[in-house]
Amino acid sequence: MTNKNYTIFRRNYEGTISKKLEIEKEEFHSDYYETKQPFxxxxxxxxxxxxxxxxxxxxxxxxxxxxxxxxxxxxxxxxxKRSKLIFRISKNGIWTDEFGFIYFRHIERFEFYRYIGKHSSERLKIYIKNYKIYKMEKPFLEQQISHIDNYGNLKNILDNALKTANNRNKNQF
The missing domain is CATH 1.20.5 (Single alpha-helices involved in coiled-coils or other helix-helix interfaces)
Structure with a gap:
């Protein structure tokens, strides 16, 4: 997706979710920063x-x-230069520098990919439930994670947080 499509997703996501985004009230328990260059x-x-x-x-x-x-x-x-905040995880959702805050109840699953070649990188694909509502061309958002510091346990943390959020949503209904 291009930056234009990211802004379209952001605008449509904020316009169609039922609960107003209150990022200031979120308590983030995991923060991931950009890798710092050597001194x-x-x-x-x-x-x-x-x-x-x-x-x-x-x-x-x-x-x-x-x-x-x-x-x-x-x-x-x-x-x-100071490290930039790239990725945050709370009990209700995730915040990324590119996409903003996304609730776990709107996320279907996470997939991690490693592209090997001339420009090797590792990417996180965030699959969105009912992606056509947000006028997305692809069913996922792609976040580069190879430049994030200490992302080794990120897969387990995201999977556990997604399961916990889905169980919490099932219990509410």
Missing amino acids: GLAIFGGLMFLSALYIMLLKSHILYGFLIITIGLFFIYGGL
Whole structure:
């Protein structure tokens, strides 16, 4: 799905669910962040920055000095930037950076896929019940999880949370 289809899903999902989304009241018990870059990247960028300053102080190659400073600053930024929150799990549903909050009662199942090749990645497919209501082209939403830190036990946590939510919904009726 493209970003346009994600926004269409989000708008239709929020428009058709019976209960208003109250994400602020949710208590999330599992948070998954983007993998942090190694601190060595910032050290490497700092060394590049200092060497560029030395080159510029000698006034031999000022243009090269500016170029190396720019590259060094990118490395420093990459090594020091804060991790972004990607995925959260509560007792009522999941929140993803791409799709927002989705209740477990609207999720059919989760599937994990590993794509191996030139651009290997691991993805989570979230199959939605009655996906045509939300005007989706495919019956699932796809979330990349290979860049999430400590996602090893994510499959068990999601399966248990989905079973618990489904049992809770059956008991209510």
